[in-house]
Amino acid sequence: xxxxxxxxxxxxxxxxxxxxxxxxxxxxxxxxxxxxxxxxxxxxxxxxxxxxxxxxxxxxxxxxxxxxxxxxxxxxxxxxxxxxxxxxxxxxxxxxxxxxxxxxxxxxxxxxxxxxxxxxxxxxxxxxxxxxxxxxxxxxxxxxxxxxxxxxxxxxxxxxxxxxxxxxxxxxxxxxxxxxxxxxxxxxxxxxxxxxxxxxxxxxxxxxxxxxxxxxxxxxxxxxxxxxxxxxxxxxxxxxxxxxxxxxxxxxxxxxxxxxxxxxxxxxxxxxxxxxxxxxxxxxxxxxxxxxxxxxxxxxxxxxxxxxxxxxxxxxxxxxxxxxxxxxxxxxxxxxxxxxxxxxxxxxxxxxxxxxxxxxxxxxxxxxxxxxxxxxxxxxxxxxxxxxxxxxxxxxxxxxxxxxxxxxxxxxxxxxxxxxxxxxxxxxxxxxxxxxxxxxxxxxxxxxxxxxxxxxxxxxxxxxxxxxxxxxxxxxxxxxxxxxxxxxxxxxxxxxxxxxxxxxxxxxxxxxxxxxxxxxxxxxxxxxxxxxxxxxxxxxxxxxxxxxxxxxxxxxxxxxxxxxxxxxxxxxxxxxxxxxxxxxxxxxxxxxxxxxxxxxxxxxxxxxxxxxxxxxxxxxxxxxxxxxxxxxxxxxxxxxxxxxxxxxxxxxxxxxxxxxxxxxxxxxxxxxxxxxxxxxxx
Numbered sequence: 001x002x003x004x005x006x007x008x009x010x011x012x013x014x015x016x017x018x019x020x021x022x023x024x025x026x027x028x029x030x031x032x033x034x035x036x037x038x039x040x041x042x043x044x045x046x047x048x049x050x051x052x053x054x055x056x057x058x059x060x061x062x063x064x065x066x067x068x069x070x071x072x073x074x075x076x077x078x079x080x081x082x083x084x085x086x087x088x089x090x091x092x093x094x095x096x097x098x099x100x101x102x103x104x105x106x107x108x109x110x111x112x113x114x115x116x117x118x119x120x121x122x123x124x125x126x127x128x129x130x131x132x133x134x135x136x137x138x139x140x141x142x143x144x145x146x147x148x149x150x151x152x153x154x155x156x157x158x159x160x161x162x163x164x165x166x167x168x169x170x171x172x173x174x175x176x177x178x179x180x181x182x183x184x185x186x187x188x189x190x191x192x193x194x195x196x197x198x199x200x201x202x203x204x205x206x207x208x209x210x211x212x213x214x215x216x217x218x219x220x221x222x223x224x225x226x227x228x229x230x231x232x233x234x235x236x237x238x239x240x241x242x243x244x245x246x247x248x249x250x251x252x253x254x255x256x257x258x259x260x261x262x263x264x265x266x267x268x269x270x271x272x273x274x275x276x277x278x279x280x281x282x283x284x285x286x287x288x289x290x291x292x293x294x295x296x297x298x299x300x301x302x303x304x305x306x307x308x309x310x311x312x313x314x315x316x317x318x319x320x321x322x323x324x325x326x327x328x329x330x331x332x333x334x335x336x337x338x339x340x341x342x343x344x345x346x347x348x349x350x351x352x353x354x355x356x357x358x359x360x361x362x363x364x365x366x367x368x369x370x371x372x373x374x375x376x377x378x379x380x381x382x383x384x385x386x387x388x389x390x391x392x393x394x395x396x397x398x399x400x401x402x403x404x405x406x407x408x409x410x411x412x413x414x415x416x417x418x419x420x421x422x423x424x425x426x427x428x429x430x431x432x433x434x435x436x437x438x439x440x441x442x443x444x445x446x447x448x449x450x451x452x453x454x455x456x457x458x459x460x461x462x463x464x465x466x467x468x469x470x471x472x473x474x475x476x477x478x479x480x481x482x483x484x485x486x487x488x489x490x491x492x493x494x495x496x497x498x499x500x501x502x503x504x505x506x507x508x509x510x511x512x513x514x515x516x517x518x519x520x521x522x523x524x525x526x527x528x529x530x531x532x533x534x535x536x537x538x539x540x541x542x543x544x545x546x547x548x549x550x551x552x553x554x555x556x557x558x559x560x561x562x563x564x565x566x567x568x569x570x571x572x573x574x575x576x577x578x579x580x581x582x583x584x585x586x587x588x589x590x591x592x593x594x595x596x597x598x599x600x601x602x603x604x605x606x607x608x609x610x611x612x613x614x615x616x617x618x619x620x621x622x623x624x625x626x627x628x629x630x631x632x633x634x635x636x637x638x639x640x641x642x643x644x645x646x647x648x649x650x651x652x653x654x655x656x657x658x659x660x661x662x663x664x665x666x667x668x669x670x671x672x673x674x675x676x677x678x679x680x681x682x
Contacts, residue, residue, distance in 0.1 A: 021167045021221060022072040022144055023122065024058040024136075029107030031116040033170055034058035034068055037141065038177040041163060041225065045184045045209075047239055047263055048152045048159050048490070051534055055145035060136040067135045069106050070144050073164065074126040076440065079149040079541040080576040081534070083130055083583040086143035094130060094583035096574050098567035101129050101582040118169040125420055126578055133585045149534050149541070155456070156488030157191075157231045167221035176678070178216040180225050184209035187239065189232035196226040217663065238520040239263040243532040244500050258497040258524055259535040260474075262505065265490045266461060266518045276311040276374045277458075278330050279304075280363045283318040284382040286354040288421065293383060294350040296447035303451045304379075305341045308333045309458065313374070315366060316341060319359035320352030321388050329366045356382060356426075357390035357399050364400065368407040376409060377457065380430070381416035381450065383443065385423040393426045394553060397433065404434070412436050412484065414457065416450065419443045425552040432549065435463065435484055456486045462509040462516065465491070470506065473499045473524075478542035484509075494539040500526030540573035548579070603677035605666050610681055612657035614666065618647045628669040629653065633662060656681070 024034030037057040044051045060066060074080065083094040105115045128146070136142055152159050161182070167175075180201075184190065186209045193210040195201040201214040210229060242260040281304055283297055301316060308314055313330035314337075317323060326344045331337045360380070367376045390396055404411065413434035415427040418441055431438040441449040462485040467477075477495035485491050507518040544566055551562045563580065570581035604617040625647050631640035639659060645651065647670075661681050668675045 021165060022054065022056055022070055022146065023119070023170065024068045024142075024144075025071055025106050025119070026062065026066050026068050027107045028105035028115045028119050029113055031118070031170070032062070034136070034142075035061045035173070036167060036171055036175055036221065039165075039175060039221065040177070040179040041181060043161065043163075043180075043182045043227075045152065045161075045182070045186075046241070046532075047186050047188075048154050048492075049241075049261070049534065049538065050150045050152050050161065051147065052150060053145065053147045055143060057141055057143050058136075059141050060138060063138065065135045065137045067106070068132070070130045070132070071123055072128045072130075072146055073122060073124045074128050074148065074578065075150060076126055077151055078126065079537060080128055080146060080578075080583070081149060081537050081574055082145075082147040083128075083576075084145050085132060086145075087132075087134070092585070092587050095586050096571050096576055097582050097584040098571055098580075099582055099584070100580065101578055102131065103127075103129055116170075122164075122167075122170060124164075128576065128578055128583070130583045131585065133587060149537055151492060151538075154488075154490050155452070157233050159229050159231065161225075161227040163225035163227075165221055165224050172220060174218050175216075175221045176218060178214075178219065178221060180212070180214040182210075182212040182227055184211070184229060186231065189234070191230040191232055193229035194227070196228055198223060198225070236265045236267045238266075238505060238522065240505075240520075240522040240524075241532055241535060242497075242522075242525040243527075243529040243535050244525050245528055245536070258500060258526075259494070259539050260497065260524060261492065261494045261535055261538050262522070263490055263492055264485075264505075264507065264520075266485070266507065276309065277313070278367060278374050278376045279308065279312055279314045280330070280366065280378045281305075281314075281316050282359050282363055282378060282380040283316065283348065284320075284354065284384070284418075285318045285348050285350045285352075286320040286382075286384060286387075287351050288354075288384050290350040293418065293443050293446060294348070296443075297381070297450075298345050298348055300447045300450035300454075301345045302342055303447075304454050305338055305345070307454070307458070308338075314341070315363075316344060317359055317363050318348050319355050320350070321355055322352070323355060323358045323362050325362065325366075353388040354382060354384045354386055355388035356386040357396050358388075360396070360400050360430075361403055364403040364409065364411060365407060367409040367411060375463070376411045378411050378413045378436075379416075379450070379454065379457075380413065381418055381446075382422055382427075383418035384421045386426075393423065393429065396426060397429055397553075400430065400434065410435070412457075412463070414453070415439070416441060416446075416453075418446055425549075429549060429552065432481075432483075437483060437486075456488050458487075461485045461487055461489075462507065465507065465509045467493065468506045470504045471501075473497050473501070473503065476539075476543065478539070478546050480546070494535070494542045496539065497524055500524045537573055537575050540569050540575045541577075544569055544575065544577050544580075548577075603666060603668060603675045605677040605679050608677075608679040610656065610679060613652060613654040614656065614679065616651040616653070616666070616668070616677075618649055618651055620649075622670060623647055623649055625670050627651075630667045630669075631656075632665045632667065633659075639664075 021036060021039055026032040037059050039056050042053040084091045152161055190205050190210045193203055193205055193212060195212050195214055198214055201212060204211045212227060240262050242258055244258040281301055283301060285294060312333040314333055315330045316326040326341050363378055390399060411434055413430055413436040415431045416439045417424060417427045428438045465482040465484055467482050475496050477493060502523050505520040505522055547562050547566050551559050554562055566580045570576060576583055605614055627645045627647055629642045629645055630638050632638050659681055664679050664681060666677045666679055
């Protein structure tokens with residue numbers, strides 16, 4: 001459960017931000033933005049599925065009423081499910097629209113018409129944009145709130161959450177209030193949990209999971225939130241989440257439908273010998289890899305060569321405009337070959353174009369004469385799109401497929417995209433079509449991510465994965481085909497079912513050169529679970545991801561049909577994919593937004609500073625209501641609490657003389673709505 005102090009104070013301000021602060025853009029060329037007044041993050045995690053609610057309060061500090069565009073940086077796997085804003089005393093909710101986002105940045109001729117580079121850097125590769133119809137009045141406030149679902153990265157029991165909160169390049173001024181509230185619920189034992197870079201956080205681990213809280217007042221937003229928690233490796237298996245919506249509960253379902261997500265991590269077979277590999281590492285040494293990237297790449301290659309298993313064969317291929325290799329074919333892993341390979345790696349230099357097609361062709365041809373009983377593994381990374389040889393995505397995929405067929409071989413192709421310049425569609429499809437996994441990493445993490453990933457694929461848990469369900473009541477399962485499963489990784493599968501009941505989940509494949517099977521008994525829910533209302537959206541997002549891969553390869557007519565199906569899913573399930581759909585304001589446009597104190601939930605409390613008592617002026621519309629009152633100090637500790645207060649025009653709170661001097665927050669909770677004021681004591 002939540003930390004009661006932090007979760008109560010969370011609603012004190014009812015303003016949140018997640019993954020990082022959103023931005024109110026007035027003029028993106030002049031670098032003019034709405035002032036961020038207060039931010040607060042709520043992260044609710046069920047195992048590794050996070051629901052993040054992000055709300056901010058902005059103030060128009062300019063001299064005139066102004067329109068603005070709201071922009072929110074998302075992660076690639078983010079699944080936006082709701083966007084709303086607070087104006088005129090009520091929340092307005094944006095509608096999901098099949099139209100693509102309008103990504104135009106507001107601005108004039110300032111800075112030569114170029115968009116502020118700090119803004120571009122802050123928004124990242126997957127920003128969400130939204131334009132309210134109204135202008136924001138002078139010195140007025142508006143609250144923006146976005147909610148989205150995120151599948152958190154998992155590896156070897158460790159789960160990470162990153163939220164970019166460093167807003168200082170866009171707003172160096174202080175932010176009145178910043179708060180972070182992270183709640184984890186899991187059946188697995190939590191071994192550790194921490195907010196890595198902020199020492200003054202509160203962490204509690206309990207039987208249900210863990211909570212993490214952080215509070216900063218009157219401080220610049222010049223730090224990020226980085227959470228890491230570790231789960232026990234005992235009790236691995238399947239975590240089955242399901243909900244049954246019933247008639248007409250879901251817009252898209254014309255019959256009763258259930259939705260499930262299975263998080264699968266079976267125990268590896270520790271009694272079986274380590275698999276022997278034919279391993280090829282393909283290194284991009286094109287000009288764009290110069291500097292620190294090629295240094296990290298060479299260090300990673302050296303680590304991999306030094307950590308192969310006895311019985312492995314290996315080779316190294318490096319490419320730019322041309323392609324060269326350490327040996328004409330795979331060589332045995334011996335001390336002599338290891339030392340020779342390390343010398344070869346040390347002499348690799350960056351320069352030239354990017355000939356992906358020839359590098360993959362040569363690599364696959366070298367597998368033709370090797371032992372078919374070993375695992376043929378390629379680890380391929382690049383920081384750019386193909387600029388030499390065959391350069392089209394479909395052309396490169398076709399070459400790889402043809403070479404595999406001609407050489408009568410089979411490979412496990414793992415791809416890494418380094419930085420923003422990599423061709424994501426190509427790398428994703430190369431991995432998907434060839435039994436592999438795609439990874440997109442930051443250049444500064446190249447060495448760490450490559451070496452860590454190599455250690456996981458050294459000993460696979462499940463290759464050529466097949467999953468079947470009995471009785472046959474499961475439909476529309478994604479992802480499909482099922483990926484391979486490696487040590488410390490999870491298979492997350494979503495689908496639908498028309499009939500509730502008990503099923504057997506049968507998983508089979510090969511691991512360590514022997515057939516393996518796993519069977520799990522699962523009970524599919526026959527009722528709707530409000531706490532799992534995100535499951536239909538997880539399924540819709542995974543289906544949209546599958547359709548996107550088809551979209552990349554389709555001709556124009558096929559792409560239009562796929563686009564239409566994605567649009568339908570987005571609108572029906574309320575899921576926005578920033579490449580295909582958007583949020584839109586369909587409210588009636590007015591002249592400007594001017595928020596009253598009551599509309600924004602701000603109390604009129606006096607005197608401030610106070611000595612021994614405070615008085616709260618109650619708006620006429622709230623007189624006669626029943627309220628709960630809390631007074632919090634600057635550390636988030638509740639020092640006064642009173643319930644079931646009958647409100648009259650003035651509410652007086654006495655006996656406060658014993659409180660030490662400092663900043664306090666006064667909160668009234670009335671019918672689920674929060675009203676607050678910041679006051680001080682002398």
